[in-house]
Structures are given as structure tokens and as C-alpha cells.
Amino acid sequence: MTDQYEVLRTVFGYDEFRGDQAEIVAQVIGGGDAVVLMPTGGGKSLCYQVPALVRDGCAVVVSPLIALMADQVGALRQLGVRAAYLNSTQAPEDRADVERRFLAGELDLIYVAPERLSGQYTRDLLSRGQLSLVAIDEAHCVSQWGHDFRPDYLALGELAELWPDVPRIALTATATRRTHEEITERLHLQRARHFVSSFDRPNITYRIEPKKQANKQLLDFVRTEGVVDGEPATGIVYALSRKSVESIAAFLSSNGINALPYHAGLDKRLREDTLHRFLREDGIVVVATIAFGMGIDKPDVRFVAHVDLPKSVEGYYQETGRAGRDGLPSVAWMAYGLADVVQQQRLIQMSDGDAAHRRSQSEHLNAMLALCETASCRRQRLLRYFDQESGPCGNCDTCLNPPSTWDGTVPAQKLMATIWRLDREYRQHYGAGHLIDILRGVDNKRMDQLGHKNLSTYGIGDDLDANTWSSVVRQLLASGYLETRGEYGQYYLTEAGVPVMHGKVPQLFREDARGPARTRRPKAAVATVDLSDEDKDLFEALRRWRTSVAKEAAIPPYTVLSNKALEGIAQTRPTSDEQLLSVNGIGEAKLERYGEAILDVIETFTAA
Incomplete structure (x- = not known):
């Protein structure tokens, strides 16, 4: 040719x-x-x-x-x-x-x-x-x-x-x-x-929420948005560690979700079986480390969920991009918290490579934090990371359910003053939990032993609850005003944070959403909204035929014919080889292999 x-x-x-x-x-x-x-x-x-x-x-x-x-x-x-x-x-x-x-x-x-x-x-x-x-x-x-x-x-x-x-x-x-x-x-x-090309994937809804009870949050998400027309949808859940992968998969399975674990530590044959089931069956949810997913062409993955913070925006973009390859509405959901940040920063400090490499990894993580904590359109910030400008998308959580903002200048000063005084008066640094306890005036044995009740900032933040203080810490971290060091994620002021502590840089914080922004998803996500009820019935008959063919040949169904090709057939109802060839996605080899069977399905359906 x-x-x-x-x-x-x-x-x-x-x-x-x-x-x-x-x-x-x-x-x-x-x-x-x-x-x-x-x-x-x-x-x-x-x-x-x-x-x-x-x-x-x-x-x-x-x-x-x-x-x-x-x-x-x-x-x-x-x-x-x-x-x-x-x-x-x-x-x-x-x-x-x-x-x-x-x-x-x-x-x-x-x-x-x-x-x-x-x-x-x-x-x-x-x-x-x-x-x-x-x-x-x-x-x-x-x-x-x-x-x-x-x-x-x-x-x-x-x-x-x-x-x-x-x-x-x-x-x-x-x-x-x-x-x-x-x-x-x-x-x-x-x-x-x-x-x-444009990096925009307009069919994907991006949603990020504070991590509270990650397993329960994930289960709620899968039960509400991992379902299409009452049937379980195909999805991928990413977790950072092998142990988390196995425990989350077991938790989802015990709650009626068809979930399978996948990580490099599992038996090779089990991993291959999981991959093959994911490619060939509908309604499978794979819980995996990031080793899973690259290059997978499965078009109808309806959601990608992260229960741990990705290391970089590039990784997040690539992983979430495995959803909705067919162009139909899909969701990228994530829950993240301060512990995720500390864990990622600890991994960076322990990683191989020189200081420049660790600095680069920290820059990647900071950009990811900024995406999580933004009060503006997530898609806008995501695309800007790849040097592409756009307007608000209207299809991410911050667009669908705009977060309220509040003046956090004084709380930021209180938190940073606590970090500064601990360093100056005690030559000590602590994690977020203890800093928040000091600010809220928590009275416990550890506070007595350390003498931290004597700090001038002890109890000056009791007007905010612990969750709000966690949000303050996350957002200051995302803005580069704080950093963590050491095995236990102790907090330090950065050079950029000093003016913030002195009240010279006003801080406007996003308020954590009280409830998730539901996705604007068509009722029937497996077929286009243009199909009539009768055409949808033919589409489903063609899907059943495709599943049977794929199972017999031990190949993924989408390699037989794509959903879009089936939709084209359901709409045009061809009665000849020539008409079948006019459907997008059907070439001469597909016509020769499946043409007669497809025409039989149409004839049988029409005659019924």
C-alpha cells in the first residue's frame, strides 16, 4: 500500500x-x-x-x-x-x-x-x-x-x-x-x-477531597460513581504501598465490589490473570501500585481513584488519563492528607541521587500539592503545568462546587510563630499533630513533659478545630511557606514564609468542601446519548455478541470492535457488506472476520 x-x-x-x-x-x-x-x-x-x-x-x-x-x-x-x-x-x-x-x-x-x-x-x-x-x-x-x-x-x-x-x-x-x-x-x-497537542481531557471530572476515613470515602465514591445504569463500572484505584493495595482490595471485596489487587510482589501468574480479567471483563476494579496501567488501551475505564498523593503532576495526569479513553464521561477522584505529604517527602529524602535530583522531586511534589489545594479550576492549573492556558472548565469539583475562602492571615502567623518559637526557645521541630495540639491548648502528659505549655502560642488557636488547622498546614505547605524535613516530617519555616509570619503577605485559604461535587454524568455512560431506546437495545445485543466472540478467542472485547463502532452499527443498521464498511472502525479485515455475524445479529434483532 x-x-x-x-x-x-x-x-x-x-x-x-x-x-x-x-x-x-x-x-x-x-x-x-x-x-x-x-x-x-x-x-x-x-x-x-x-x-x-x-x-x-x-x-x-x-x-x-x-x-x-x-x-x-x-x-x-x-x-x-x-x-x-x-x-x-x-x-x-x-x-x-x-x-x-x-x-x-x-x-x-x-x-x-x-x-x-x-x-x-x-x-x-x-x-x-x-x-x-x-x-x-x-x-x-x-x-x-x-x-x-x-x-x-x-x-x-x-x-x-x-x-x-x-x-x-x-x-x-x-x-x-x-x-x-x-x-x-x-x-x-x-x-x-x-x-x-492539547493536554485537555474534557470528559474527565477531577475531584480531590481531604482524607478523613480513606477506605470509607473510597467505598462511597465507588458505590455512587462507579456504577453505570445500575451495573458496576470498570475502574482503577492507586495506592502507594503493596500492603495498602492488598488491604484496600480486601476491604472493597468484603463490601461487594469486584476488586483485585495488583503489585510487583504478587505471583507473576496471579498478576497476569488480574491483567487479563481487567482487559476482558466488565465491572472489574483493580487496586494497584503505579506499576499497573501504562499502555493499557481499555477504552471504558470509568474512574481512576487515588487514595495516596501521587509524586508529581505528570504521574497524576498519566494515571488519571487511563480513564475515559472512549471520550465518555469519567471521574478522577483523590483523597489526600498531611500524612501523605510527610510520607512522600520522607521518600524523597531517602531516595538515591544527588541533591539536584532530590530538589527536582521536591519541586514535582510541591506542584502536586498546589493542584490539591487550589481554590480555582483544577483543570486550569493542571493544563498550566504543561504550559497550556485555558479558562475555567466547569467540570471539576472547584467549578461544580466552588469552595468558600476565608482570611487565614492570622492563623498562618500563629502557626508559623509556634514553629519559630520552638526552634528559638527549644531548638526543636515537630510534626503537624503536635503543632496543632499546642495551638489548640491540648492538655496532656506529653505537653507537661516537654514544657510546651510555657510557649506564648499555647492555646491561642483554640478557635479553630483540628481539621481546619490541618487545612492551614497543608495550604501553607503547598504555597512553599513551610517545608518538612527528617524521618518524622518535622516542620520548618522557609525563607519565603518569614514575611507571612510577620503578616506582610495576606493569606486567603480555601475552605474544605462539606460534601463532594457529583459528576455531571449522562445516565447511560456505556452508549452515546444520541441512541434511541430501540438503538440502545440493538447496541446491547451487539455488545453481548462481542463479549461472546472475545471470550471464545481469549481477547479483550474492545479489540473485536470498539463501542463507537457498535454504536455506529446500531444507528445505521447496515444490511450489506458495503454499508458495514461505511461504519467508522470497520476495515476490510474486520469485515471479513465479523461481517456476516454482525449482519446476522442485526437481522435477528430486527425480526424479533
Whole structure:
């Protein structure tokens, strides 16, 4: 095939490219390099899959996602694309067969992990065949200052010299300006064209609330917004530690939620089974560490929840971006508290790396805190982090339920004066709990033993309850006026905080919302609101057929046909192969494989 539009139509079943896709595809087909920043669900894969089918030879796709390669390749084979992968999960005879097919020119795309591509054997093998292009997926992994650094990605810069005439395309959904620059430098893509799409995901509602009883808050959220038309929705819950993952999954399961744990410490077979169930079944909630989710193409994840504070805005954006890839309403929910901040800062102090690296991690965390504590539109602040300006979105908690604000100048002075006096009079520093006890005049044995009742600030904050004081501490921390140090998260004034203590910088604090802002979600989120009741019934019949086909073939249902393709069929009710081909998402391979069965489903439904 020599025309990208023919490939798009006949293989992928689409009439036109979206956004920058056409320009990116033309750049790579013409032999040029490209750096692509595009949000999750924006169609990054087409940017290298289409050129791979237009240019002569086989495309090499570098991906860190060994656990997903089989599904990625399986989805392409469903389209009639000659795809394969090389990784450590294969038997030697299977790897040998893939190598033979590659050298014989029988493959269009081959997926490899970065650590395999850094080996001389694989490089020699690929150099003996004809390469059409090299696609480096999840390219942010090359950045040592980013949120998901993978050392094996550093060696990928050598590919520019190894195959100088082969175009390269680096793609990611998550990159600040600094990470973008590092991708360009480390992968030797200074001569590439750069394509930066909008980072906005308007179908996602962002909600963040103070952590009080995290498990109960999560359960309430899943029960109210993890349900679509009365049926459990698919979701992901992220927790920081393996122990938390297991306890939360057990708690949700004991309360009737179909929840499964996933972390690196579990048996490999159990992890694979969990991943396969998540991809193939509806209504599964996976509770996981951040090791889970990258590269997952499942389109109908309705919510992503965080019960611990993410390390960075980039990580938060990428993780929440796994919701709503189908463009339908979805929710990103998080509960966080002061303990999360202390824990993250302790991890930063204990981390490997020099002072500059720890400082960079602290900057990432501070930006995340600012997002949590903002009284303005969350989406606005999130996009601004990626150098993109926007107006208020009307679809985050602070827009749907604007928080009240209050003058916190005097409470800020009281708190900071307590920290300053403890340092000056006792050469001591304490965590938030003890500071709040001093301010509220708590009378206990520890206060007597330490002599802190003698502080001039003892009891001067008894007009505020402990939760409000916690909010004051969080917001001063988020603004950079306080910092924590040491294993137990002792509080210190920063240089910027001194004028605040002296009342020279007024403080306007957000008041914690009394109740959550519910998402503006259509009643039926599994189908578009444009479907009539009768069309929805046909849509459900098509979904049942798709589930049966996917189960028999042991593949994820969305790789058979997407929801949008099923909706198109339900609306147009084609009666011939030619009419089926006019539905977005149905190409020639899908028509040949499923066309007759789809027409039978329509005929049976119509006759009933």
C-alpha cells in the first residue's frame, strides 16, 4: 500500500485523521523524524502504525510494556496487520519463528522492550532486515527528571547512529517542557518536527477531597460513581504501598465490589490473570501500585481513584488519563492528607541521587500539592503545568462546587510563630499533630513533659478545630511557606514564609468542601446519548455478541470492535457488506472476520 488514506480506511476503518495525525503520518512516511506529545486516547499509535504499513520494511516499536505486548499485537492481527513481538515471555522456538519471519520480510511491525533492543544480538538481527521506522513509545521514560524514568531508554539515543536512514518517532502522553527537551536531547531528535497537542481531557471530572476515613470515602465514591445504569463500572484505584493495595482490595471485596489487587510482589501468574480479567471483563476494579496501567488501551475505564498523593503532576495526569479513553464521561477522584505529604517527602529524602535530583522531586511534589489545594479550576492549573492556558472548565469539583475562602492571615502567623518559637526557645521541630495540639491548648502528659505549655502560642488557636488547622498546614505547605524535613516530617519555616509570619503577605485559604461535587454524568455512560431506546437495545445485543466472540478467542472485547463502532452499527443498521464498511472502525479485515455475524445479529434483532 502506498497511500496513508487508503491504509486508514481499509485497515483501520476510519475516513479521516484527527488533529495532528495527518501531518505526523506524512512527516514519518516522508522519512523525517517526529516528537509527538498527545494525550491518552488521542490516537498516538496510528501515528506510527499507518506509516509502518505505507513504507517498505518492518517497523520496530519500542515499548516497556512486556505484559501487554501480546494484546497489542493481537489487536493489530485482528486488523489483518502482520505484527509480532520479541520478549522474555516467549519460548525459544517462538522467538526463533519471529526472527525468521522478520528476516523473510513477512512482518509489518515488531514490538521489542528497550532492554532487549539495547542488546547487541537484537541490534544485529534488526540490522540484517529492512526497517521502515523506529517508534519509541512512552518516550518520557528517557527523562531522568521525569516521573517514570527507565535506564534502558538512555541507550535508545544510539539508534540514530546505528540506523541513520531510518525515521524515528518518539511519542508520549505526558511531558513538561523540561521532559520534552530531554526527550529531544537524549534520543538525538534535534532535527525532528515537534507536534504538541492539547493536554485537555474534557470528559474527565477531577475531584480531590481531604482524607478523613480513606477506605470509607473510597467505598462511597465507588458505590455512587462507579456504577453505570445500575451495573458496576470498570475502574482503577492507586495506592502507594503493596500492603495498602492488598488491604484496600480486601476491604472493597468484603463490601461487594469486584476488586483485585495488583503489585510487583504478587505471583507473576496471579498478576497476569488480574491483567487479563481487567482487559476482558466488565465491572472489574483493580487496586494497584503505579506499576499497573501504562499502555493499557481499555477504552471504558470509568474512574481512576487515588487514595495516596501521587509524586508529581505528570504521574497524576498519566494515571488519571487511563480513564475515559472512549471520550465518555469519567471521574478522577483523590483523597489526600498531611500524612501523605510527610510520607512522600520522607521518600524523597531517602531516595538515591544527588541533591539536584532530590530538589527536582521536591519541586514535582510541591506542584502536586498546589493542584490539591487550589481554590480555582483544577483543570486550569493542571493544563498550566504543561504550559497550556485555558479558562475555567466547569467540570471539576472547584467549578461544580466552588469552595468558600476565608482570611487565614492570622492563623498562618500563629502557626508559623509556634514553629519559630520552638526552634528559638527549644531548638526543636515537630510534626503537624503536635503543632496543632499546642495551638489548640491540648492538655496532656506529653505537653507537661516537654514544657510546651510555657510557649506564648499555647492555646491561642483554640478557635479553630483540628481539621481546619490541618487545612492551614497543608495550604501553607503547598504555597512553599513551610517545608518538612527528617524521618518524622518535622516542620520548618522557609525563607519565603518569614514575611507571612510577620503578616506582610495576606493569606486567603480555601475552605474544605462539606460534601463532594457529583459528576455531571449522562445516565447511560456505556452508549452515546444520541441512541434511541430501540438503538440502545440493538447496541446491547451487539455488545453481548462481542463479549461472546472475545471470550471464545481469549481477547479483550474492545479489540473485536470498539463501542463507537457498535454504536455506529446500531444507528445505521447496515444490511450489506458495503454499508458495514461505511461504519467508522470497520476495515476490510474486520469485515471479513465479523461481517456476516454482525449482519446476522442485526437481522435477528430486527425480526424479533
